[in-house]
Amino acid sequence: MKTPRIRHKLASHTGSANVAVFDTTGDYVFSGGQDKRIVLSNAGSGQPVQSYEGHGWAVQGIAVSADGGQMASCGGDRLVFVWDIGTAQISRKLVGHQQRVDCVAVNASGSVVASGSFDKTVCIWDLRAAPRTPLQVLRESRDGVSSLAMTDSEIISGSIDGCVRTYDMRMGRMLEDSLGSPVVAASIADRAGRLLVVGCMDSTVQLLDRRGGNGSGSTVVATFTGHRCAEYRIRCDASDAVVASGSEDGFVYVWSAVCGGGDGDSGGGRQHASRLAGHAGIVNGVMLHPQSGTGSANDGVMVSAGSDGNVIVWE
Amino acid sequence: MAKRQYDSERGQRTDDFPDANDRVDYIYVGTEFQSPQEQRRRELKGRRGQWDDKPKDYSRDAFKGGFSAGYFGTVGSKEGWRPSAEFVSSRGSRAQLRQLRPEDYMDAEDLADLQASQSITVNSAFDGAGQLESGVTRALDDGGGAGYAGVVGAVAEMLASELGAVQICNNRVGDRIMAVMGWKPGQGVGPLTRDAGHPAGGMGGTVSLLPPRPVPTASAALKQDWHGIGYGVDLNTLPADAEDSSDGPLLPLLGTLFKRKPASASGSAKRTPGADSGKSVKAGRTKQQQQQKKVDRQRLSFGVFDDDDDDDADYNSGGGYIAGRSTAPSKSVGSELGDSDPPPSQLARLASEAPARPAARQALMPGITHCHDDRPPLPGFTLFAPIEPATGPYEGPSVPSTFTGIRRPAASRWDAVPATGSESRLGDRGGGGSRSRPTLVTANDRAQLGIMEAARKPPPPPPPRGQQVSQAIVDTETARAALEGFMPYSSDPARQARYRRYLEQCAAGSGLDGVVSADEEAEFSHMARIFKPNTAMLSRFATAGSSLDADSGSRSGGSGEGERRGRRKEVARTVHEWAPHQLLCKRMGLPAPANAAPLKEAAAPESGRPRRMRAADFIQLDSGNMPLVMANDAHTSPTDRAGTTKRPDMALFQSIFGDGDGSDRHEDKV
Numbered sequence: 001m002k003t004p005r006i007r008h009k010l011a012s013h014t015g016s017a018n019v020a021v022f023d024t025t026g027d028y029v030f031s032g033g034q035d036k037r038i039v040l041s042n043a044g045s046g047q048p049v050q051s052y053e054g055h056g057w058a059v060q061g062i063a064v065s066a067d068g069g070q071m072a073s074c075g076g077d078r079l080v081f082v083w084d085i086g087t088a089q090i091s092r093k094l095v096g097h098q099q100r101v102d103c104v105a106v107n108a109s110g111s112v113v114a115s116g117s118f119d120k121t122v123c124i125w126d127l128r129a130a131p132r133t134p135l136q137v138l139r140e141s142r143d144g145v146s147s148l149a150m151t152d153s154e155i156i157s158g159s160i161d162g163c164v165r166t167y168d169m170r171m172g173r174m175l176e177d178s179l180g181s182p183v184v185a186a187s188i189a190d191r192a193g194r195l196l197v198v199g200c201m202d203s204t205v206q207l208l209d210r211r212g213g214n215g216s217g218s219t220v221v222a223t224f225t226g227h228r229c230a231e232y233r234i235r236c237d238a239s240d241a242v243v244a245s246g247s248e249d250g251f252v253y254v255w256s257a258v259c260g261g262g263d264g265d266s267g268g269g270r271q272h273a274s275r276l277a278g279h280a281g282i283v284n285g286v287m288l289h290p291q292s293g294t295g296s297a298n299d300g301v302m303v304s305a306g307s308d309g310n311v312i313v314w315e
Numbered sequence: 316m317a318k319r320q321y322d323s324e325r326g327q328r329t330d331d332f333p334d335a336n337d338r339v340d341y342i343y344v345g346t347e348f349q350s351p352q353e354q355r356r357r358e359l360k361g362r363r364g365q366w367d368d369k370p371k372d373y374s375r376d377a378f379k380g381g382f383s384a385g386y387f388g389t390v391g392s393k394e395g396w397r398p399s400a401e402f403v404s405s406r407g408s409r410a411q412l413r414q415l416r417p418e419d420y421m422d423a424e425d426l427a428d429l430q431a432s433q434s435i436t437v438n439s440a441f442d443g444a445g446q447l448e449s450g451v452t453r454a455l456d457d458g459g460g461a462g463y464a465g466v467v468g469a470v471a472e473m474l475a476s477e478l479g480a481v482q483i484c485n486n487r488v489g490d491r492i493m494a495v496m497g498w499k500p501g502q503g504v505g506p507l508t509r510d511a512g513h514p515a516g517g518m519g520g521t522v523s524l525l526p527p528r529p530v531p532t533a534s535a536a537l538k539q540d541w542h543g544i545g546y547g548v549d550l551n552t553l554p555a556d557a558e559d560s561s562d563g564p565l566l567p568l569l570g571t572l573f574k575r576k577p578a579s580a581s582g583s584a585k586r587t588p589g590a591d592s593g594k595s596v597k598a599g600r601t602k603q604q605q606q607q608k609k610v611d612r613q614r615l616s617f618g619v620f621d622d623d624d625d626d627d628a629d630y631n632s633g634g635g636y637i638a639g640r641s642t643a644p645s646k647s648v649g650s651e652l653g654d655s656d657p658p659p660s661q662l663a664r665l666a667s668e669a670p671a672r673p674a675a676r677q678a679l680m681p682g683i684t685h686c687h688d689d690r691p692p693l694p695g696f697t698l699f700a701p702i703e704p705a706t707g708p709y710e711g712p713s714v715p716s717t718f719t720g721i722r723r724p725a726a727s728r729w730d731a732v733p734a735t736g737s738e739s740r741l742g743d744r745g746g747g748g749s750r751s752r753p754t755l756v757t758a759n760d761r762a763q764l765g766i767m768e769a770a771r772k773p774p775p776p777p778p779p780r781g782q783q784v785s786q787a788i789v790d791t792e793t794a795r796a797a798l799e800g801f802m803p804y805s806s807d808p809a810r811q812a813r814y815r816r817y818l819e820q821c822a823a824g825s826g827l828d829g830v831v832s833a834d835e836e837a838e839f840s841h842m843a844r845i846f847k848p849n850t851a852m853l854s855r856f857a858t859a860g861s862s863l864d865a866d867s868g869s870r871s872g873g874s875g876e877g878e879r880r881g882r883r884k885e886v887a888r889t890v891h892e893w894a895p896h897q898l899l900c901k902r903m904g905l906p907a908p909a910n911a912a913p914l915k916e917a918a919a920p921e922s923g924r925p926r927r928m929r930a931a932d933f934i935q936l937d938s939g940n941m942p943l944v945m946a947n948d949a950h951t952s953p954t955d956r957a958g959t960t961k962r963p964d965m966a967l968f969q970s971i972f973g974d975g976d977g978s979d980r981h982e983d984k985v
Contacts (some may be wrong), residue, residue: 096928
């Protein structure tokens with residue numbers, strides 16, 4: 001695994017850059033920051049393309065639909081905006097949360113938006129209608145919802161109460177996996193949708209195998225440590241090859257995800273993390289290229305957002 | 316990294332906007348203007364209330380006066396008001412700030428009334444004299460109380476120890492104050508006294524310091540009755556030799572105990588108080604003196620009338636004086652004083668009237684003749700050794716051999732259940748009786764457990780080389796684990812080295828060779844127990860060379876996938892029923908599960924109106940239906956509210972309560 005190096009360093013935001021995501025193709029980077037703006041930049045050239053203004057408070061989460069036409073963003077102003085990416089217009093303002101909205105996820109077809117908030121709810125919005133109220137409100141979480149992920153049939157929410165809840169819409173049930181410590185990041189790690197990468201506030205990144213047996217829960221496949229996540233929400237991402245996470249100490253940590261090294265307790269600990277320097281503040285989150293893990297040329301490409309306002313594209 | 320430039324002209328950092336086109340010359344400050352539509356709308360709304368064609372704005376409020384400044388009538392002024400900054404404390408001048416009390420408003424009559432209604436009593440805690448009737452406690456305090464009238468000093472303590480009455484008298488404030496200062500009941504007050512003569516105190520010639528004996532207070536029993544002195548006793552019935560008569564109540568007996576021997580020419584040097592009980596001291600006494608003695612006897616004072624005697628001079632006769640307390644007349648008494656022996660009848664009577672004592676005490680060692688205050692014991696008392704607890708704890712009565720105990724096995728509810736034949740299959744042993752836990756463990760198992768229990772701990776290591784070696788408090792596993800964990804005493808490297816060495820020795824199982832002192836060892840063992848890391852936590856800090864992982868690592872290297880997965884940490888999972896909304900499933904393109912919330916039919920007119928209260932909520936035009944308080948939306952939660960409502964036509968309501976033009980367009984603004 002070669003050490004990533006900085007491809008572009010984009011000084012996109014005044015203040016902290018809270019979130020940075022790739023779009024589906026991986027050619028563009030959306031970054032949202034403290035300055036209430038979302039900046040669309042070209043990942044290849046590093047040039048900013050478009051700026052989306054409209055939020056009344058800091059932008060906390062961005063999700064891009066699969067077709068690349070719509071984007072959902074959420075922020076501290078308790079709103080979820082649905083943008084039309086091309087025209088940079090707001091097509092929906094979804095009102096319903098009582099506290100800041102921390103995470104947002106869009107399904108592949110762009111018809112459903114799920115937003116998780118500090119008010120312990122996950123609101124599901126129907127974009128085909130003109131919604132005034134959420135389509136469904138999930139209130140099972142006992143503390144703020146910090147991260148959301150959406151697959152074809154499931155909504156996975158990670159919450160500060162330490163649980164990763166999988167809402168299975170096909171089966172009509174909710175699976176609640178209780179990890180020990182607050183969960184700040186949860187996303188699907190592999191293509192099969194079987195592994196979940198979860199960042200916890202005990203400074204660990206855990207890979208969970210979601211398909212538990214009958215009655216048994218998911219198993220921790222690997223644990224990655226070395227970074228520091230104890231006070232802030234630090235996002236992480238994983239593919240079939242690497243696991244990457246931000247950290248409060250200013251480095252981007254990258255581990256090899258190849259789990260030949262042993263069981264969950266000690267195997268992950270033996271993986272040495274590569275620490276990538278480049279940010280000046282805490283690294284709020286890392287996202288891997290959507291095509292990483294397939295052996296393509298974009299295999300090691302990542303984007304990271306730091307609290308210094310820089311968004312760094314690594315390769 | 317490029318140096319941050321600051322464009323002072325524009326007030327922006329240049330490297331945020333490297334492209335000069337992006338820098339703007341203006342920033343938005345303040346609230347933005349409303350759109351012209353809104354401005355017009357507001358204007359229209361304002362004009363709606365125009366009733367006449369006068370151009371001026373017509374206010375419907377009925378205010379006809381002018382405005383006044385808000386500060387009229389207050390402290391403030393046009394410039395404002397600021398409080399004075401200084402705070403002046405009245406702490407020092409409280410004496411001057413004397414508050415008026417009710418008494419200041421009362422005249423002499425009122426004051427007299429007030430005082431008449433008040434009564435002053437003595438606080439019982441401070442009332443020392445009122446405690447006389449508290450019996451033993453009083454006797455214990457001062458060594459002489461009316462409860463045992465005339466009993467003083469050491470005798471009181473003996474009595475108290477016999478009666479087992481060890482009470483701390485805290486009824487009086489003075490006692491409590493003294494107790495705080497270190498006094499104990501039964502002590503005297505004063506500097507510690509030497510006790511050279513007491514064999515129990517000190518060995519050899521060492522001197523022991525004892526608190527002083529309490530000073531016996533001479534107190535008299537309060538007279539509880541209204542009789543005169545001598546009431547009930549007919550002086551004429553007293554025998555002529557009045558000194559040894561013991562007729563009547565206790566009073567004469569006391570008199571005989573403590574009466575001084577009157578001055579006699581022969582025995583003036585050897586006076587003992589009470590020695591003349593039962594003796595007739597006729598010599599030297601006139602009849603009148605005897606009569607006077609009789610009278611004196613009634614009075615409850617002792618020794619007061621024999622002024623010619625010197626108390627101290629009498630205390631030179633040792634031995635026990637048994638006056639009226641034993642059957643054997645004391646030879647020494649008679650011989651010393653030269654008096655005739657008391658008549659046996661008197662002694663017998665005294666003996667019979669005295670309270671029965673338990674078994675005789677052992678006398679002290681013969682060398683001891685005096686009490687602790689170097690005075691001979693009072694007449695009528697002997698020195699004795701305190702009772703030693705004889706042979707250890709009391710073992711209780713002997714249990715007869717036929718006794719088997721009173722416990723009956725509790726009737727179990729399963730006793731009545733008939734046997735179904737499955738007991739053998741299930742390993743049920745014997746019918747009936749309550750099952751207790753030990754019966755579930757067979758004897759074999761129990762023996763096995765015992766063996767395993769004994770085998771768990773390694774035998775303690777033999778002390779090497781005959782040195783005095785202390786057993787390690789920390790066992791080997793803990794020590795080994797603690798060596799991996801956090802090392803305390805980071806500020807004291809020598810101590811940390813000692814700690815580490817101690818742990819290594821404990822882990823190795825060898826005896827400690829005194830590298831640490833005993834108290835340090837205790838502290839180190841405590842530290843080891845605290846800082847011994849859990850394996851769960853250890854996994855976070857596991858390094859490649861961690862020895863605790865050596866076992867699991869070696870196992871995982873060659874094991875298969877299944878075994879590896881079996882040892883992975885499982886996350887607790889609970890499964891809950893969750894009903895996704897049908898519309899959600901439809902949007903996601905999934906078949907709805909069985910428990911999906913049903914799709915709500917349109918209620919299309921409401922879709923544009925969220926939770927605003929409407930007249931339909933309150934008015935019941937349909938007889939049968941209950942109004943709903945909250946609006947029923949197409950997108951509410953799947954849990955159905957009770958019942959549905961048939962709403963009347965919206966147009967009907969709009970015509971009645973009409974909002975006029977376009978007020979619902981406000982909802983478009985979010």
